[in-house]
Amino acid sequence: MNTRSIRFRMTASYSLLSATTLTIFGVALYQFLSIIFFNYVDADLRKQAEVIKRFIRIEDDQIRLEYDKNNPEEATMADSYTDYMRVIDRYGRVINQSTGLVMMGDEFRADHLPDRLQAPRTGFRTVTARNHEKIRFIETVIYDSSHIPYLLQIGFPLRPTEQALRGFMWAGIVLIPVTVAIAFTGGWLMANRMLKPVSHITQTAQQISASNLALRIPVRGINDELDQLAATFNDMIARLESGFERIRQFSSNVSHELRTPLTIIQGETEVALMSDGANADFRRVLESNLEEIDRMSHMINDLLTLARADAGELDLNLQPLELESFLTDLLSQVQLIALEKEISITLDSSGPITTRGDALQIRRVMLNLIDNALKYTPPFGKIRIALSSDERWGRISLLDTGRGIPYESLPYIFDRFYRVDQSRSREVAGTGLGLSIVKSIVDAHGGRIDVKSRLGIGTEFILRFPLEKTAEETSPVSF
Numbered sequence: 001m002n003t004r005s006i007r008f009r010m011t012a013s014y015s016l017l018s019a020t021t022l023t024i025f026g027v028a029l030y031q032f033l034s035i036i037f038f039n040y041v042d043a044d045l046r047k048q049a050e051v052i053k054r055f056i057r058i059e060d061d062q063i064r065l066e067y068d069k070n071n072p073e074e075a076t077m078a079d080s081y082t083d084y085m086r087v088i089d090r091y092g093r094v095i096n097q098s099t100g101l102v103m104m105g106d107e108f109r110a111d112h113l114p115d116r117l118q119a120p121r122t123g124f125r126t127v128t129a130r131n132h133e134k135i136r137f138i139e140t141v142i143y144d145s146s147h148i149p150y151l152l153q154i155g156f157p158l159r160p161t162e163q164a165l166r167g168f169m170w171a172g173i174v175l176i177p178v179t180v181a182i183a184f185t186g187g188w189l190m191a192n193r194m195l196k197p198v199s200h201i202t203q204t205a206q207q208i209s210a211s212n213l214a215l216r217i218p219v220r221g222i223n224d225e226l227d228q229l230a231a232t233f234n235d236m237i238a239r240l241e242s243g244f245e246r247i248r249q250f251s252s253n254v255s256h257e258l259r260t261p262l263t264i265i266q267g268e269t270e271v272a273l274m275s276d277g278a279n280a281d282f283r284r285v286l287e288s289n290l291e292e293i294d295r296m297s298h299m300i301n302d303l304l305t306l307a308r309a310d311a312g313e314l315d316l317n318l319q320p321l322e323l324e325s326f327l328t329d330l331l332s333q334v335q336l337i338a339l340e341k342e343i344s345i346t347l348d349s350s351g352p353i354t355t356r357g358d359a360l361q362i363r364r365v366m367l368n369l370i371d372n373a374l375k376y377t378p379p380f381g382k383i384r385i386a387l388s389s390d391e392r393w394g395r396i397s398l399l400d401t402g403r404g405i406p407y408e409s410l411p412y413i414f415d416r417f418y419r420v421d422q423s424r425s426r427e428v429a430g431t432g433l434g435l436s437i438v439k440s441i442v443d444a445h446g447g448r449i450d451v452k453s454r455l456g457i458g459t460e461f462i463l464r465f466p467l468e469k470t471a472e473e474t475s476p477v478s479f
């Protein structure tokens with residue numbers, strides 16, 4: 001999970017927001033409920049005290065409840081309201097205490113007495129009994145027949161109320177994380193769905209290169225922000241495509257137009273050289289011109305090939321091509337040049353391998369690579385061509401013991417006009433187009449080219465061409 005992705009950040013902020021809102025809501029609700037509960041307890045205690053005050057009679061520290069025994073309502077009240085009752089005289093002595101309080105282990109504390117009896121008014125007090133349970137008391141002053149004050153306490157055990165609140169709190173503690181987890185999952189799925197078009201845009205953009213500018217991002221037709229982005233992006237690619245097309249057309253036209261005058265100059269120079277009239281200086285100039293013309297027409301031919309390859313117009317005549325005999329033939333032709341440079345060329349082959357290819361173009365590839373190997377390998381070096389295959393590819397490796405290519409130059413050697421070390425390159429003729437042509441041809445075959453090199457040790461180019469499918473592979477199988 002990429003924590004920096006918009007998807008994650010959106011989901012995380014959404015979940016954080018739900019967690020915060022739910023917590024605030026939960027805490028507020030808890031507070032609100034406890035206020036309601038305690039208000040209810042106090043109101044109930046007040047009512048109980050009123051009733052008991054009406055029933056209670058004290059004489060000589062003796063307590064009596066006077067009520068109508070035939071009235072069931074009064075009887076129930078007198079019975080249940082006295083469950084947690086206590087009466088204390090003005091010296092702090094408990095003169096009556098119900099069993100409920102005794103059982104809870106609650107004892108009267110003397111410091112609760114004086115202020116109540118001196119300024120008689122009703123008040124509330126929450127006390128923790130010895131069994132750790134809390135009791136809420138209402139405290140009010142009553143008088144006996146001779147007008148002596150006593151303190152009346154009526155209690156209400158808070159345990160059920162507190163239990164209900166605690167239950168509510170635990171429900172929140174468990175339910176809030178569960179809800180947030182559900183919100184996170186839901187948010188994640190939603191963000192996934194919303195951002196899917198963005199992945200499409202990214203994928204398409206990754207696939208687009210100068211050679212496949214025809215690709216477009218699918219527009220869903222709902223005209224939302226992402227559709228607008230895709231449409232803008234598509235417009236941009238369309239503009240790029242037409243720009244590229246114009247450049248391609250231009251270089252193709254220029255190369256084409258330059259070819260004719262160059263051929264004419266070349267022909268005329270050759271004729272002039274053949275005539276007897278030219279003196280030695282004149283000849284030298286003409287010969288040097290001829291070399292340059294040769295270089296230029298090579299370059300123009302290469303540029304034309306590249307322009308055609310870019311436009312997908314490199315018409316390949318794809319045929320089954322058996323590489324072992326093809327390479328043996330080719331080697332016999334270049335052997336002489338290699339001998340002149342005192343470089344040995346050998347071919348290692350594991351047997352005949354048939355690929356699908358255009359013999360002329362693959363020949364061009366091999367000649368370019370061999371030309372490089374010969375150019376950049378010093379005398380007495382070695383060039384080894386090895387042929388092998390796996391289930392998909394026919395593989396040609398071309399290994400030389402030349403000067404090698406610096407590691408940082410490797411990504412660029414297939415670029416047009418790129419030559420390692422421009423200044424030193426002057427010594428060795430070349431334009432830097434050879435390898436770009438090689439790559440275009442290999443690509444057009446659906447093949448691959450890789451390079452490995454170590455400076456001062458040598459270079460290996462590895463070519464892979466798709467194998468020709470045998471009859472069994474291509475014909476449909478019927479049972």
Ligand SMILES: Nc1ncnc2c1ncn2[C@@H]1O[C@H](COP(=O)(O)OP(=O)(O)OP(=O)(O)O)[C@@H](O)[C@H]1O
Nearest residue numbers: 372373376404413419420430431432433434435459
């Ligand atoms: N076998 C090799 N050993 C060392 N360096 C090489 C080898 N092959 C290519 N290079 C380097 O890669 C560069 C590009 O090669 P490429 O064939 O494209 O151009 P070139 O040989 O200089 O010119 P061209 O092939 O157009 O005549 C070369 O200039 C050279 O520096």
Ligand SMILES: [Mg+2]
Nearest residue numbers: 372430434435
């Ligand atoms: Mg070259």
